[in-house]
Amino acid sequence: MFSFELLLNAVAAGLLLGGFYAAVSLGISVAFGLLEIANIAHPVFIIAGAYAAYALHTAFALDPILAGLLLTPLFYGLGVVIYRLYYVSFEQRGEESLRGLVFFFGLMFIVEVALLLVYGVDYRMIEAPYIGRSVLIGPVGISLRLFVPCVVGVILTLAVYLFLAKTFYGKAIMGVSQDSLALRLMGADPVHIKTIAFGLGVATTSLAGALLIVIGPVEPAMGREYIGRVFAITVLGGMGSISGTLVAALILGVAESLTATFSGPSWALAVSFGLLLFALAVRPSGLFGR
C-alpha cells in the first residue's frame, strides 16, 4: 500500500494536526511547564472556549476563529480570577501540591456541569465555509478544516514565544519560572507575574477550543480525552519550552498520521506514547528542556 503520494499526504496531515495540538497544549505548557501549576482543569477550558465560540457564532454569525479571538480577554480575566483564588487558598499557604490538585479537579466538574446546564448534553457543531473542503497542492490534499486551526495554532505559539522572549512581562514570567525569590529581589511581584501568565494560559486554551469546534463536534464531557495528549506534548517538548511544545506537537501529529496511514490507526496513540517514552529515556528533560 506504500506510495510516495500517500507518504506526503500523511506527513502533511500530521503537520496540520500537530499545529492544532500545539494550540491545545500551549496553556498547559505555560501553567504546568512554567508555573508548575498542575492545572488538570485545562481540558475543560478548551471545551468552555469551544462553547463560547459556538455561542458567539450562533448569536452573531461570527466566524468561530474570530469569535475565539474576541473571547480571549474574557478568558484571560477568568484565568486571573482562578489563579488569585488558587493562590490565596493554597499556594500562599504552601498547600498547593495535593489540595491544589483537588481544587482544579473540582473546578473541572463545576465548569463541565455548568456547560451541561446551559447547553444540555447534545453535540454542538458549527458551520464555516472552510469546513468539509480541501485544496490540492500537487499531489497533497490539504483539508481546510485542519489547515485553518493549524495556521492559527502556529501563529498563536509563535506569538506566545515572542511575548515571553521579547517583552518585559514575558521575561518576568520566564524569570518567575526559574527563581521567584530572585525576581522578588529585583523588585517584581512574582504573584502578579504568575497571575498574568496563568491568565495568558487560559486565554490561549479558550482559543484552542474555538479551533476544536472547527475540527469536529463537541459535547461537555469530551475534554477529558485530551488530558493525556496535552501533558505528553508538554513533557516531550520540555517543561516550559514553548518552541519545544510546538516541535513536540508536530512530532506527535506526524507520528499519529503516519501510523494511521501505514500501520493501522489502532496503533497511532501507542506509537505516539512509545515515542514519548523513548525520548524521555534518551533525554529526560524533554526535547528542549533546560
Place this chain on the structure above:
Amino acid sequence: MIHQCRGRIRVWARGGVRLGAIVLVIALASVSQAAPPIRIGLGMALTGGLAANGKAALMAMEIWRDEVNQKGGLMGRPVELVYYDDQTKPATVPGIYSKLLDVDNVDFVVSGYGTNLIAPAMPIVIERQRVFMSLFGLANNEKFNYPYYFQIAPMGPSPGQEFSRAFFELAAQQNPKLRRVVLVGADAEYPHNALAGARENLKKLGFEVVYDSTYPPATVDFTPIVRAIKATNPDVVFVASYPPDSVGMVLAAHEVGLRPKLFGGGMVGLQFAAFQTKLGAKLNGIVNYDFWVPEPSLNFPGINEFLKKYQAQAEKAGVDPLGHYLPPWAYAMMQVLGQAIEATRSTDQKTVGDYIRAKAFETIVGKVKFGASGEWEKARMLLVQYQNITGTDLNQFAGPGRRVVLLPAEWKSGTLLYPYAEALK
C-alpha cells in the same frame, strides 16, 4: 362582657377541634386507600459521553409515565420512575442497580442506554431473577441466555450480524458485482461487535476484505485513515463508528474525495438532528442502518403523537430536537412492560416475564415480539439512504424523503441511488 367573650371563644374552639378531627379522619382514610405506586428503577447516562441520548430516552420514559398516570396508572396504581445518573461510566452501574433493588425496593428495573452500561447490570438482575427490559444493548444476553431479558431494538436473534447484514446484501445485489470491501471502526465495544458480525456476513457472501482496522476512540483527524482506505481502491466501505467519529469520517471522506460504490453501514450519530443540520448535503448517498425513520411505511399508530410531545420539550432540555433515533424505543420499551403488568395484573417477576416472552405487543414502533434470546423474534433493522438533502434546514429531516428505506423490502420506501458518487450530484 368578659364572660360572654370567653363563652364564644370556647364554642369556636370546640368547633375548631371537631372540624380538625373530621379533616384528619378523612385524610387518614384517603391515605390508607391510595394505592402504593408501581416503582420502576433505572440508571441512565445523564452526563458523560452518552448523555445526549440518555437524557432524551429518560424524557421519553417520563412522557410514558405521565400518560399512564393520567389514565389511572397500572392496575390502578400510579407509576413512579426512580432513576440515577450512571455518568456513562459502567463502573457506577452495579451500585445503582443494587441500590434500586435492595434499598429503594423498586418493583421493576429497566436498563440505561447502550451495551456498555447494560452489561454491568446483568449479573445483579440475573441474581435477583428480575425482569430486565433493555434499551439498545448489542448481544448483552448472548452469553447469559437469561429468560427474562428483553431488548427493544429490532436487531433480531443475531444482533452482531444484523448491523451489517442488509448493507452487504445490498452490496451483493449490485451489478457489476462488487468485490473489495473496507471495514473500519472505533476501538470500542459496539464497533467491535458490529465489525465481527460484518466479517461473518462477508464470509458468507464471498467479498474480499482489503482493509480491516480500528482506530482509537480519541482520534481527532480522520483524513489519514480515509486516505489509507482510498488507496485500497474499495468498492464498499463499511464504517462502525460513534457519533463524533461518524462526523469526522463523513467530513474526511468529502475532503479526501473517497468515492466507493457504497459508503456507510454502522455509523451511529448520523441519525441525530444536531449532525444532520450541520452536515446537510454531505450526507447524501450514505447508506446506513437505522431503527425508525419518518417514512410513510413506518407510520405506526401513536408515533406522531409521541414525537409531538417529545419535540415540544426537547429544545428546552437541550436534547435531540427531532428524537427519531432513541426516544420512540425508550417509550416502546415502557409500553411493553406496562402492557404486561396491566394484562397479568401482577408485579410478580416470573408472571410478567413469562407473559412478555409469550405475547406480542402493539407499540409506537410497531408490533414487538421477543424471541428465545430476548431479542426480537424477527429482526427489523432498517437500511436507509440519505437522499435529496439540500442545505441545513432542520424541517426537511422531520418528514419523509430524506432517509428512504431500502431494506427490508416489507418497509421499503424508496430506491437506492447508485453508486455513491451519483447520489452526491
